[in-house]
Amino acid sequence: MWAYIVRRLFIGVALLLALTLVTFVLFFASPVDPARYACGKNCSEDQRDQARAALGYDKPVYEQWGLFMKGIVAGRDFPADEELRAAAPEVVTHCAAPCLGYSHLNSSTVNDLVVDAAPVSISLALVALVMWLVGGVLFGILAAVFKGSFIDRGIVGLTLVAYAFPTFFIAVFFLKYLAVKWELWPYPTYISLEDGGLASWLGNLIIPSFTLALVFMAGYVRMTRAFMLESMTEDYIRTAKSKGLKQRTVLFKHGLRAALTPLVTMTGLDFATLLGGAIITESVFAYPGLGLLTVQASEAWDLPTVIGVVVLAGAFVILMNIIVDISYAFIDPRVRLG
Amino acid sequence: MDNFLSVRDLRVHFPTPDGVVKATDGLSYDLAKGKTLGIVGESGSGKSVSSSAILGLHRGTSAQVSGQILLEGTDLLTITDEEMRLRRGREVAMIFQDPLSAMHPYYTVGNQIGEAYRVHHDVSKKAARARVIEMLELVGIPQPDRRVDDYPHQFSGGMRQRAMIAMALINDPGLVIADEPTTALDVTVQAQILDLLQKLQREFNTGIIIITHDLGVVAEMADDVLVMYAGKAVEYGPTKELLTHPEMPYTWGLLSSVPDLTADVEEKLVPIPGTPPSLLSPPSGCAFHPRCRYKDQVAGDLCVTQQPDLTPGTRGPGHLKRCHLTDPTVPNEEEVARS
Numbered sequence: 001m002w003a004y005i006v007r008r009l010f011i012g013v014a015l016l017l018a019l020t021l022v023t024f025v026l027f028f029a030s031p032v033d034p035a036r037y038a039c040g041k042n043c044s045e046d047q048r049d050q051a052r053a054a055l056g057y058d059k060p061v062y063e064q065w066g067l068f069m070k071g072i073v074a075g076r077d078f079p080a081d082e083e084l085r086a087a088a089p090e091v092v093t094h095c096a097a098p099c100l101g102y103s104h105l106n107s108s109t110v111n112d113l114v115v116d117a118a119p120v121s122i123s124l125a126l127v128a129l130v131m132w133l134v135g136g137v138l139f140g141i142l143a144a145v146f147k148g149s150f151i152d153r154g155i156v157g158l159t160l161v162a163y164a165f166p167t168f169f170i171a172v173f174f175l176k177y178l179a180v181k182w183e184l185w186p187y188p189t190y191i192s193l194e195d196g197g198l199a200s201w202l203g204n205l206i207i208p209s210f211t212l213a214l215v216f217m218a219g220y221v222r223m224t225r226a227f228m229l230e231s232m233t234e235d236y237i238r239t240a241k242s243k244g245l246k247q248r249t250v251l252f253k254h255g256l257r258a259a260l261t262p263l264v265t266m267t268g269l270d271f272a273t274l275l276g277g278a279i280i281t282e283s284v285f286a287y288p289g290l291g292l293l294t295v296q297a298s299e300a301w302d303l304p305t306v307i308g309v310v311v312l313a314g315a316f317v318i319l320m321n322i323i324v325d326i327s328y329a330f331i332d333p334r335v336r337l338g
Numbered sequence: 339m340d341n342f343l344s345v346r347d348l349r350v351h352f353p354t355p356d357g358v359v360k361a362t363d364g365l366s367y368d369l370a371k372g373k374t375l376g377i378v379g380e381s382g383s384g385k386s387v388s389s390s391a392i393l394g395l396h397r398g399t400s401a402q403v404s405g406q407i408l409l410e411g412t413d414l415l416t417i418t419d420e421e422m423r424l425r426r427g428r429e430v431a432m433i434f435q436d437p438l439s440a441m442h443p444y445y446t447v448g449n450q451i452g453e454a455y456r457v458h459h460d461v462s463k464k465a466a467r468a469r470v471i472e473m474l475e476l477v478g479i480p481q482p483d484r485r486v487d488d489y490p491h492q493f494s495g496g497m498r499q500r501a502m503i504a505m506a507l508i509n510d511p512g513l514v515i516a517d518e519p520t521t522a523l524d525v526t527v528q529a530q531i532l533d534l535l536q537k538l539q540r541e542f543n544t545g546i547i548i549i550t551h552d553l554g555v556v557a558e559m560a561d562d563v564l565v566m567y568a569g570k571a572v573e574y575g576p577t578k579e580l581l582t583h584p585e586m587p588y589t590w591g592l593l594s595s596v597p598d599l600t601a602d603v604e605e606k607l608v609p610i611p612g613t614p615p616s617l618l619s620p621p622s623g624c625a626f627h628p629r630c631r632y633k634d635q636v637a638g639d640l641c642v643t644q645q646p647d648l649t650p651g652t653r654g655p656g657h658l659k660r661c662h663l664t665d666p667t668v669p670n671e672e673e674v675a676r677s
Contacts, residue, residue: 234439235434235436235439235440236439236440236441236442236443238395238434238440239432239434239440239441239442239450239505240442241393241395241426242393242395242426242427242431242432243426243427243431243453243454243457243505244423244424244425244426244427244428244454244457244458245423245427245453245457246423246457249453249457254442257442257444257445258442258443258444331444332443332444333443333444333446333489333491334443334489334491337489337491337492
């Protein structure tokens with residue numbers, strides 16, 4: 001087991017390395033000059049070169065990548081150019097390991113940006129996860145138990161509606177009607193746990209998280225229903241029935257138990273993806289999470305921030321993958337003792 | 339004779355968009371306590387479907403079940419779902435074909451067997467566990483106090499089937515239905531499982547219905563045999579008589595398609611030509627006529643136009659056959675008798 005975990009972690013690190021490399025190469029393959037963005041519109045040739053040196057964009061790609069990797073392992077100082085650092089030691093910023101880079105656009109290290117933004121995305125994802133799991137699995141079971149009845153058709157029909165409307169539409173719809181027009185709920189703004197306590201943190205997350213959860217919930221209803229119906233045709237369900245077990249026991253102890261296993265995988269991966277930021281939801285609700293940070297950084301060609309967020313989001317997905325695989329050993333005795 | 343189980347004119351029909359599938363169509367048989375009935379037939383002949391009806395496993399599905407299933411005088415088709423549920427496992431238990439898929443992969447063997455006991459007995463988990471260990475020992479699982487916490491996949495195929503038998507017998511039911519209990523097992527293990535079933539049958543005085551397509555199993559286990567074809571009984575009688583002097587061409591066919599170890603290497607098996615009929619639109623007249631090599635020996639086209647009744651055969655009381663043939667002796671009797 002431990003050898004397996006260590007091996008998986010090694011593979012994960014290798015994947016992250018490849019991920020950063022690909023992101024670097026992709027960025028430099030574009031015809032846009034990031035130094036021009038950093039310098040501004042009315043910028044002379046000299047100023048632009050200076051900005052390029054400060055950002056480190058004058059070095060070859062592989063060297064920039066090497067510096068980035070060095071920052072992750074050992075930390076580094078900014079500006080990237082040694083001469084600039086020597087000329088003005090008072091503006092040098094130290095970025096401790098694991099250093100994700102320095103954003104000139106925000107005049108701060110990417111680490112600081114991420115540390116501010118990640119709790120927002122994590123909060124959104126966490127509340128959404130609870131919502132879509134509870135709603136999705138519950139309605140999925142209900143639909144499976146009453147397969148073919150109006151309850152089943154109603155639930156499946158509603159999931160189609162939730163699927164069909166794009167997230168930005170649902171987000172704006174909720175904002176306009178729930179928060180603005182009918183004033184059923186205060187207009188959501190992000191308030192952290194430390195600042196506002198549990199009630200205000202959660203209250204403000206309800207609408208954005210529900211928006212985010214809705215499309216996942218629709219998917220989970222359908223998957224739970226399908227997995228449940230599949231497991232109810234298994235031979236061991238017939239065995240359970242022929243023992244004289246109550247319908248409830250057959251459904252939940254025997255049917256649901258098997259149906260839940262594939263859901264664990266999907267939950268882990270979906271949650272990991274959301275941890276990296278919910279771009280549309282965060283943008284519409286102006287929640288300063290990783291998604292919004294990514295959008296702003298991409299628009300401004302703020303390469304260090306984009307790479308920092310990509311690496312972080314990638315790390316979430318890779319780590320969650322490993323956790324899901326390990327959790328299988330606890331869920332399925334055939335994996336644990338096989 | 340006072341029968342423990344009497345099935346009368348049992349019909350299990352499945353409505354489908356293409357018409358009604360008559361999986362079991364007018365089946366009748368009797369079983370006394372402590373005796374064994376073998377139900378033989380090809381895949382899709384309605385063997386399993388008719389036995390599932392005894393456990394009421396078609397309840398809550400679209401299947402239409404009619405007739406009578408009298409278990410100690412109570413018609414299992416007229417009682418409520420809850421009454422049926424209370425009888426499942428306690429009065430009628432089932433042993434399935436593939437014990438690996440018939441057991442839940444996520445629960446221990448002990449948990450699954452104990453569950454069968456606890457649903458019918460108001461006992462503590464500890465008491466149920468002790469009872470499970472006792473049953474595992476009885477069915478010949480070594481170190482039952484340790485193996486009780488194993489998962490099904492940690493058992494070998496034979497041990498799993500032993501555990502299934504323990505699960506079926508833990509409530510001491512009067513009737514056990516064994517649906518192809520040895521088909522998924524190695525030949526050497528098959529004999530052990532059959533021996534175990536017989537031993538436990540003597541001990542508990544259990545009535546057993548053994549569903550199989552293996553005539554060897556029938557010869558070993560059954561007191562009576564019921565041969566099914568296309569949802570109907572085509573021959574029914576005491577095992578010894580029926581296997582040595584069958585009077586219906588389908589039974590002849592079954593017997594002569596069994597390999598014989600003592601026969602000449604040169605000797606060929608005689609398979610039954612064709613495939614089992616569709617239950618959606620069964621052949622006219624005798625359902626077996628398209629595959630029957632002896633229909634020429636019946637006057638006119640009786641086999642094609644008229645379904646034969648189940649009539650008394652020549653092999654004593656209780657022997658019934660469904661055939662138009664007037665001379666019910668096997669053309670190559672020697673060959674059949676040897677198998």
